[in-house]
Amino acid sequence: xxxxxxxxxxxxxxxxxxxxxxxxxxxxxxxxxxxxxxxxxxxxxxxxxxxxxxxxxxxxxxxxxxxxxxxxxxxxxxxxxxxxxxxxxxxxxxxxxxxxxxxxxxxxxxxxxxxxxxxxxxxxxxxxxxxxxxxxxxxxxxxxxxxxxxxxxxxxxxxxxxxx
Amino acid sequence: xxxxxxxxxxxxxxxxxxxxxxxxxxxxxxxxxxxxxxxxxxxxxxxxxxxxxxxxxxxxxxxxxxxxxxxxxxxxxxxxxxxxxxxxxxxxxxxxxxxxxxxxxxxxxxxxxxxxxxxxxxxxxxxxxxxxxxxxxxxxxxxxxxxxxxxxxxxxxxxxxxxxxxxxxxxxxxxxxxxxxxxxxxxxxxxxxxxxxxxxxxxxxxxxxxxxxxxxxxxxxxxxxxxxxxxxxxxxxxxxxxxxxxxxxxxxxxxxxxxxxxxxxxxxxxxxxxxxxxxxxxxxxxxxxxxxxxxxxxxxxxxxxxxxxxxxxxxxxxxxxxxxxxxxxxxxxxxxxxxxxxxxxxxxxxxxxxxxxxxxxxxxxxxxxxxxxxxxxxxxxxxx
Numbered sequence: 001x002x003x004x005x006x007x008x009x010x011x012x013x014x015x016x017x018x019x020x021x022x023x024x025x026x027x028x029x030x031x032x033x034x035x036x037x038x039x040x041x042x043x044x045x046x047x048x049x050x051x052x053x054x055x056x057x058x059x060x061x062x063x064x065x066x067x068x069x070x071x072x073x074x075x076x077x078x079x080x081x082x083x084x085x086x087x088x089x090x091x092x093x094x095x096x097x098x099x100x101x102x103x104x105x106x107x108x109x110x111x112x113x114x115x116x117x118x119x120x121x122x123x124x125x126x127x128x129x130x131x132x133x134x135x136x137x138x139x140x141x142x143x144x145x146x147x148x149x150x151x152x153x154x155x156x157x158x159x160x161x162x163x164x
Numbered sequence: 165x166x167x168x169x170x171x172x173x174x175x176x177x178x179x180x181x182x183x184x185x186x187x188x189x190x191x192x193x194x195x196x197x198x199x200x201x202x203x204x205x206x207x208x209x210x211x212x213x214x215x216x217x218x219x220x221x222x223x224x225x226x227x228x229x230x231x232x233x234x235x236x237x238x239x240x241x242x243x244x245x246x247x248x249x250x251x252x253x254x255x256x257x258x259x260x261x262x263x264x265x266x267x268x269x270x271x272x273x274x275x276x277x278x279x280x281x282x283x284x285x286x287x288x289x290x291x292x293x294x295x296x297x298x299x300x301x302x303x304x305x306x307x308x309x310x311x312x313x314x315x316x317x318x319x320x321x322x323x324x325x326x327x328x329x330x331x332x333x334x335x336x337x338x339x340x341x342x343x344x345x346x347x348x349x350x351x352x353x354x355x356x357x358x359x360x361x362x363x364x365x366x367x368x369x370x371x372x373x374x375x376x377x378x379x380x381x382x383x384x385x386x387x388x389x390x391x392x393x394x395x396x397x398x399x400x401x402x403x404x405x406x407x408x409x410x411x412x413x414x415x416x417x418x419x420x421x422x423x424x425x426x427x428x429x430x431x432x433x434x435x436x437x438x439x440x441x442x443x444x445x446x447x448x449x450x451x452x453x454x455x456x457x458x459x460x461x462x463x464x465x466x467x468x469x470x471x472x473x474x475x476x477x478x479x480x481x482x483x484x485x486x487x488x489x490x491x492x493x494x495x496x497x498x499x500x501x502x503x504x505x506x507x508x509x510x511x512x513x514x515x516x517x518x519x520x521x522x523x524x525x526x527x528x529x530x531x532x533x534x535x536x537x538x539x540x541x542x543x544x545x546x547x548x
Binding site: 002003004005006007008009010011012013014015017018019020021022024025026028029030031032033034036037 | 219223224250290291292304305306307308309311312315316319322323326327329330333334348349352353356369372373374376377380381400401402403405406407409410465
């Protein structure tokens with residue numbers, strides 16, 4: 001049939017036009033489009049990968065932060081406890097020291113009082129002794145003024161000596 | 165898979181309606197012929213020759229015919245743009261003239277239309293137009309025919325659309341696409357990911373420009389052919405032959421040793437079977453471009469013929485009875501709108517199939533030892 005025989009002219013023009021379109025579009029359209037499509041796809045893939053990495057890093061960082069925070073909290077508790085202990089200890093120590101000191105002062109005071117008391121007693125005793133002697137001297141002087149006084153006295157002294 | 169099934173459905177629809185309409189047209193023709201034989205000559209203007217009308221529209225022409233006006237004296241006056249004619253005759257050189265010089269037509273007994281003579285040339289119009297020399301010498305016709313002009317319009321549109329889209333990539337490469345660029349990009353990415361990559365493997369970037377050009381060239385010309393008054397460019401066998409030839413040349417130029425080794429010396433086959441196998445393989449190699457050529461040609465031609473036939477049904481029925489004819493307008497219009505939608509789809513599907521099969525054939529020619537399992541997929545696609 002006529003329809004199945006290709007015409008030379010149309011074949012010729014189609015070939016020329018197709019090849020021209022092919023070379024022009026390859027240079028000015030397909031090349032830039034395909035390469036920038038590839039670039040863009042690569043860019044998108046890279047961005048997604050970066051985002052994923054950053055997200056991972058963020059979550060890692062967050063976990064680390066939380067760990068640090070927990071650690072800090074623990075440390076704070078420990079420090080507080082320690083401080084309290086130290087305080088208690090210092091207070092306790094101070095109390096003990098004070099008690100000891102006080103005791104010591106009391107003991108000293110008592111001691112001194114005792115000493116003073118003894119000294120006073122001794123003095124009083126001495127005074128009393130002196131007084132008694134002087135009284136006795138005066139009495140003796142009076143008695144010895146008489147001869148029989150001297151005699152009795154002598155006998156008394158002799159009696160004392162015997163007694164000793 | 166869905167597309168394939170849909171497509172087979174379309175083909176079936178085509179075949180069924182095509183057949184019925186052909187039968188109708190044939191019956192009408194027979195009827196008319198009988199009538200002309202029986203009745204007097206004054207009857208002959210009344211009928212319309214559907215075959216001539218349809219094939220006049222789908223075949224190439226040296227003028228761009230729009231419509232015909234009927235004068236008061238019953239004579240038809242065609243309204244058409246004359247197109248430049250470039251004729252090469254060995255010994256006489258190149259002649260350039262307008263097709264407007266050929267305007268007096270007369271019919272011969274065997275149904276051909278012959279034009280007047282101009283510069284020793286005349287046009288003979290039957291199924292298609294031929295430029296012949298009066299003295300019978302050889303004529304090479306390189307005219308800018310209706311199809312060539314339609315193609316040039318398509319080419320200009322294509323170049324303009326693609327280069328303007330490409331410009332946006334040059335200025336801002338990393339910006340999201342929008343508008344027409346977005347549409348183009350979807351198609352390009354589709355061709356790249358669904359056609360080039362699966363069939364061509366690692367070398368796909370080398371053939372992607374060719375596949376894209378084939379796809380868009382066929383698609384835009386298919387669409388231009390669908391416009392009212394448009395030319396049936398992609399339904400012309402010279403066009404599809406040219407495209408198939410390009411695909412075949414690319415395939416041959418890139419074929420590797422492994423391809424020829426398998427083709428001419430299939431391994432592990434007894435000698436006699438080998439002879440048969442080589443014969444079959446060589447035949448199948450030659451059939452590949454022919455299949456490409458016929459598929460696009462037949463699909464587009466069939467689509468145009470069906471739409472035209474459906475429109476012509478109005479006039480066939482109008483000849484029977486004016487009421488039947490006007491009643492049939494709605495049916496015919498609805499059906500031709502349906503066919504038009506279908507053709508819009510076929511336009512892109514055929515462009516896709518042509519690009520896909522080109523990729524498959526090139527892929528077969530360049531594939532290495534490692535990808536034997538691909539061949540089943542190729543066969544399935546080729547069968548389609």
